[in-house]
Amino acid sequence: MWETWVQSLGPEDPREKEMATHSSILAWRIPWTEEPGGLQSMASKELDTTERLHFHFQDAKDQRATHRKRNSIFWTTKSNLIHFLGLSHHLLALNFIIVSFGKKSAWSSAQVKVTDTDFDGVEVRVFEGPPKPEEPLKRSIVYIHGGGWALASAKIRYYDELCTAMAEELNAVIVSIEYRLVPKVYFPEQIHDVVRATKYFLQPEVLHKYSVDPGRVGISGDSAGGNLAAALGQQFNQDTNLKNKLKVQALIYPVLQALDFNTPSYQQNMNTPILPRYVMVKYWVDYFNGNYDFVQAMIVNNHTSLDVDEASALRARLNWTSLLPTSITKNYKPVMQTTGNSRIVQEIPQLLDARSAPLIADQEVLQHLPKTYILTCEHDVLRDDGIMYAKRLESAGVEVTLDHFEDGFHGCMIFTSWPTNFSVGIRTRNSYIKWLDQNL
Incomplete structure (x- = not known):
């Protein structure tokens, strides 16, 4: 368990x-x-x-x-x-x-060296923890920021402060990827950027340059960054050409599927501030450069109705009535339309691509994944994506820690300093870093 x-x-x-x-x-x-x-x-x-x-x-x-x-x-x-x-x-x-308003220069402190560079043409910000004579090689996390595949940056204050804290407290090298965003590029270019930068970093000569232990590298990200981290993890740990595998993956309130927008957490939190359901569906449509006219139909699951044959084989992989505990499902009912709009998945086949929706990946893919940490928040439409993924990984034999915050809300982990310093932000960050310290 x-x-x-x-x-x-x-x-x-x-x-x-x-x-x-x-x-x-x-x-x-x-x-x-x-x-x-x-x-x-x-x-x-x-x-x-x-x-x-x-x-x-x-x-x-x-x-x-x-x-x-x-x-x-x-x-x-x-x-x-x-x-x-x-x-x-x-x-x-x-x-x-x-x-x-939020961009921060690459400013180094006495404890953490911060530099902006590029890995195989992809911009990254690298945070290097203090050297320790007793530990000549450092551990490392490749971090992918959130923002709906369209917003934010590795260089804004929130992520700069998070990665600085990680580098200092873990005595680690943190590589924060500045991947390209919608609307300049669309799926799967964001994935290509994070894969290219991470592959470059994992080269022996690059790891040596940053004094990183090849056996102690993990991947992490929040929200849409958690989506990209999960997709990267699935690709990397089944790639036989990669000598260095990822030791851990840590996913912070990740978005993991676009087939069911009526899970209990979507129903419970449909109008919750920061990430209401309508906005999340619109992010997906933006990610695929799709038609905004599809948004309302997708909200009521018309894109995966029973008459949409393309989705039939995938329904069992996100059947929340069996994947979620009764404490979560409560009295919520599945929303499964008998007839719907098959045109949506025909025009946006990426909805059924496991690279965009890691939750629907084959069991054979999941069983190759490393030890996993998933942080979920009660007041978040994405809560059930993370819980269902934890259950599927557990069923595939992966060691999983599900870290749930009853008072958490989407995005809370980056709100740790004024004027948006929340207690739950500090506690989620501390819990996340503690897990990395114990497992990386």
Whole structure:
């Protein structure tokens, strides 16, 4: 059986100026919300959306709420207006905002050396922990940032701070990959970037340059980065041409499938701030350069209805009624349409590709995977993706630690410093690094 860690709630400590910026950066994730009557437009729901974010980020009595609210609405509206006017893709506009406010130079400290370079044409940021005479060779993690395959950067403050902490506390070399994003490239180019950079790093001469032990290299990532890490892990550990295999994989609230958007966690958290269901489905469509007209049909699982033959062989691999414990399934019912829209998987066959949806991989692929850590959060549409993957890996004979946080929300692990310093962010990060320390 897998080991399960459940954590509890703690205090938080928001601050003024930068909080407005970061809450506005988060608000782009919720341009729409789902309600019983259907989808409501951003114009009618922007204020409510921002208020929901602030419920998580501050006390409702905070006198600065109005100022932050206006900032959030301003930036969300601005990026969508840019898209509407045809001046730029809305994801490019949003990421420009995120990176402009959050980008951090490669600054080294007394403990961690930080450098920007490229591995086989792919930009990376390398964090080198302090040398120790008693340990001439270091362990290493290749880290892949999240952001829906379209946003964020290895060079923004959140990921820079996470990787710096990992390098220092683990005395490790952390390679953070700056893979290309939607809409400049689409699936599977993001996977190609992380595979190319990781293969380059695993070359004996490169490992020697960074004083890395070839037998102590792992892969990790959060959200969409967890998706890419899982896909890379499946590819690497069955590649007979690779001399050095991955020792561990650590997946942080990973997104792992696009066939069922009505798992219990999708139903429970469909309107949860930061990553509501509609936004996650839209990320998938963006990743495949698909048609936005498909989004609403996918939300109700019309793309995998019983009359869609292409999906029939894969349903058992994500049958949550058998993969999830009753404490999770509760009274939720599967949403399985009798008839649907087969045109969706015909136009977007990538939906059925295990490189995009590692949860549907063959059992023979899963059994080659290394020791695995999966972190899940209760208030996250992706919770059940991670739990089902843990169950499938366990059934394939893989040693799995499932680390579940009852008070966790999607993205919480990178919120560890002001103005978005949450207790659960600090606890998830500490738990993650502790597992790496014990297993890498």
